Amino acid sequence: MSTVLITGGTGLIGRALSKALLERNHKIIILSRQTVNRQPLTDNISYAQWNVKDQTIDKEAIASADYIIHLAGAGVADERWTKKRKQEIIDSRVKSGELLVKTLKENINKVRAIISSSGIGWYGPDPVIPNPHPFVEDDPAHDDFLGSTCSMWEKSLEPVTELGKRLTVFRTGIVLSNDGGAMKEFKKPVRFGVAAILGNGRQIISWIHIDDLVRLYIAALENEKIGGVYNAVSPEPVSNKNFTLQLARIKKGKFFMPVYVPSFVLRLVLGEMSIEVLKSATISCKKILDTGFTFSFPTIKKALKSLQ
Secondary structure, eight states: OOOOEEETSSSHHHHHHHHHHTTTTTTTEEEEOOTOOOOOOOTTTTEEEEEEETTTOOOHHHHHOOOOEEOOOOOOSHHHHHHHHHHHHHHHHHHHHHHHHHHHHOOOOOOOOEEEEEEGGGGGOOSSSSSOBBBOSSSSSOOSSSHHHHHHHHHHHHGGGGGOEEEEEEEEEEEOOTTHHHHHHHHHHHTTEEEEETTTTTEEOOOOEEHHHHHHHHHHOOTOOEEEEEOOOOOOEEEHHHHOOOOOOHHHHHHOOOEEEEEHHHHHHHGGGGHHOOOOOOOOOHHHHTTTTSSSSOOHHHHHHHHH
8 A cells, every 4th residue: 555646636537546546545645725625535535735836835745655646737628728828737737847846856755656647739730631650659749839838747747757766657638537528528519419520520539538547547656667658548549520420329329410510610619729629639559558558448439338
């Protein structure tokens, strides 16, 4: 049994991961800006305070941790990308990473490894569709907003390796879960019998089931050989059209109507964020498969059926 410190522990991934870690008898400390009124559900979970803006953190929590799982970051798709919001997205990731590194450098601790989230926004758009050469971990970061953000995000944590600590980074695809995230938005029009295909629908979605993502984090925590950067995506990337039609068939049978949402409408509604909605990104998971990891939900059909 180890003590795992989690940043972003109250988010979609953090909640699912905390539940799984508790089932494996790990102790959990969740870093939060607000600890008042947060009552632990079990003896194995507690809350500690940090403030990324003020660069303050509970040093006792760091001293107690065997592992740090770093999930903190303002939601990329939660708000329109104004200049202010884009800076919040960057700062919530980069400054939080810098705070963790600074605290580990300046305080005695027993942390063995840091396992951090990143995003497949690191990669640019597919050069062709379909892309016969999926992006791999060695490919450089794209020079757009998300590519630059992911690059700064990952670099903020790199100094921990100089402290002799293992660093594992998961560049995460679209997370499919019934408890929030993109799946909620995909399901909305389907409820009314509409399969809303975005743009021309040819753009590739690289996705991962929430249960497989949780298993990846646990594998990285328990297997010392899993270090460096890995793409956290399923083996079966799928086009937006195929994804949407599969979801509609599972939810509605034959009783739905495919509707294409024009690209210009998405640009009007979403602004700059529409670039990501319309971007095709085919990402390889070969590197994590080569560690021996197996996906419980390798196909989109199996994943969507489990999330009915």
